[in-house]
Amino acid sequence: MSPLVATSLAKRFKGGLPPSPPHPATIQTVGGRRWPYRYLELCRATCGDRFTLYPLDRMPMVFVSSPQDIRDVLTGNPAKLHPGAGGRVIAPLIGEHSFMLLEQEDHVAGRKAIQPAFHKEMVRRQAAALVDAVDRTVESWPHDTVIELQPRIRALTLGVILRIIFSDHPRQLTALQHQLMGMLAVSDTLLLQGPRLRHLPYWRGVWRRFLEQRHRVDQMLYSLIRTRRAEVDRSHHDLLDLLLDAHAADGAPLSSREIRDNLMSMILAGHETTTGEVAWTLQLLAHNPEAQSRLAAELDCDPNTDYLAATIHETMRRRPVFAFAIPRDVVAPVEIGGFTYQPGVQLVACTYLLHHNPELYARPHEFEPERFLDSRVQTRTWLPWGGGRKHCLGRHFAMFEVEALLRSVIEKCAVRPVGSRIERPRWRSAIIVPGGGCQVVLHARRRQAGGGMLTVGRKNGSKD
Numbered sequence: 001m002s003p004l005v006a007t008s009l010a011k012r013f014k015g016g017l018p019p020s021p022p023h024p025a026t027i028q029t030v031g032g033r034r035w036p037y038r039y040l041e042l043c044r045a046t047c048g049d050r051f052t053l054y055p056l057d058r059m060p061m062v063f064v065s066s067p068q069d070i071r072d073v074l075t076g077n078p079a080k081l082h083p084g085a086g087g088r089v090i091a092p093l094i095g096e097h098s099f100m101l102l103e104q105e106d107h108v109a110g111r112k113a114i115q116p117a118f119h120k121e122m123v124r125r126q127a128a129a130l131v132d133a134v135d136r137t138v139e140s141w142p143h144d145t146v147i148e149l150q151p152r153i154r155a156l157t158l159g160v161i162l163r164i165i166f167s168d169h170p171r172q173l174t175a176l177q178h179q180l181m182g183m184l185a186v187s188d189t190l191l192l193q194g195p196r197l198r199h200l201p202y203w204r205g206v207w208r209r210f211l212e213q214r215h216r217v218d219q220m221l222y223s224l225i226r227t228r229r230a231e232v233d234r235s236h237h238d239l240l241d242l243l244l245d246a247h248a249a250d251g252a253p254l255s256s257r258e259i260r261d262n263l264m265s266m267i268l269a270g271h272e273t274t275t276g277e278v279a280w281t282l283q284l285l286a287h288n289p290e291a292q293s294r295l296a297a298e299l300d301c302d303p304n305t306d307y308l309a310a311t312i313h314e315t316m317r318r319r320p321v322f323a324f325a326i327p328r329d330v331v332a333p334v335e336i337g338g339f340t341y342q343p344g345v346q347l348v349a350c351t352y353l354l355h356h357n358p359e360l361y362a363r364p365h366e367f368e369p370e371r372f373l374d375s376r377v378q379t380r381t382w383l384p385w386g387g388g389r390k391h392c393l394g395r396h397f398a399m400f401e402v403e404a405l406l407r408s409v410i411e412k413c414a415v416r417p418v419g420s421r422i423e424r425p426r427w428r429s430a431i432i433v434p435g436g437g438c439q440v441v442l443h444a445r446r447r448q449a450g451g452g453m454l455t456v457g458r459k460n461g462s463k464d
């Protein structure tokens, strides 16, 4: 159903939908784009735990944020709530045949084929190589000068996920990585969210360049698929092997196009998210020197300190890369929280608002890793991985990679802020990242036997 038809249908049922903030569609669209976290909080302050937004170019979106509503949306009947359709914003990147965009048994079959590559055991096998790549990269970062960390982290995480997908490091991987970095630059524009912009003079050129870059990436992916298919005895045990052996729900082997789309899905999901979350953690640590000192001191005593996981859990609460789980399209009437939703609207489980509910988290706007130290994370109130049959497929790998990166940075460096405020959030395709590229100053740090932090080199006093 087109967004226009959906909006006019929903307006007819307006009485049946939760309230909407008193802003026209343009303001709702701009508010959500420009101030993603803050606008959500404003809507909740105005309308309560459930509200409806009518963004331009999209179906009406009903945001829910109580633990019960969120649970009901995430675990709702997949014949009534379609999560695949909710991911269509990234379809130009990952392709229409990606398992992430499919529904019901097609989606389940796609997930099943991919899951083994990111199982805990597989992650353990990759651990040493990953830690080595992380340490070498972090050691190469310049000290005592302002640097933008996000592109550097992205280059690293992209390299890591490519090695997991195509384990044997073919020469093409460097070229593929380069082309992908160019192609994914489109994620920083509004072109994925606003398809109509693609027809305007300036944006037409940007979109054409993206299509050319995507074509070059596709040629490389198809070449890798062809070469591997032709091998008589395949034993790489990587994601490409798994996909070549996989079958769709109807039992047919996957076509090269389907394999390409699934590879792109995992390349995208497997590096942009961790990059964003590491960047947010470093921003928060740079601006919270006490938390950083404690983390450094604890890492000096124990590289597996609980404080590291607590810091990451708190970042995922305070600055989640996904402000909400993938929206679910209503395709048959469904009742949640006393409302009966009709086809033509999307239900959005807003985890950001859940994580900032003062009844669930004391001082929700403070960065306090300690809150996760003594208690296990509660899956009712802490849901950065989403839930139900769409819940994050790469979460063990993600946690391992984020921990490895943070451990390496904090063990080697003191991270100082640039400016007096944490960078404002900015959309990058479907996720939210630090808007300035995560600018910081790194200083060399020497490990202290009894804990505590010793900064070596020039101190960035005025910015501390």
Ligand code: HEM
Residues within 6 Å of the ligand: 074, 083, 099, 100, 101, 111, 118, 265, 266, 269, 270, 271, 273, 274, 277, 321, 322, 324, 325, 326, 327, 384, 385, 386, 387, 388, 389, 390, 391, 392, 393, 394, 395, 397, 398, 399, 402
């Ligand atoms: C800190 C990093 C990450 C965060 C916060 C994160 C979070 C999420 C969230 C919220 C969802 C949507 C769940 C829903 O709608 O219910 C998701 C889905 C997904 N994630 Fe992650 N993710 C991260 C890293 C990764 C990594 C590293 C990979 C792959 C190696 C990955 C693979 C996926 C896939 C494939 C899906 C879609 C699953 C499906 O369609 O069934 N994610 N993730």
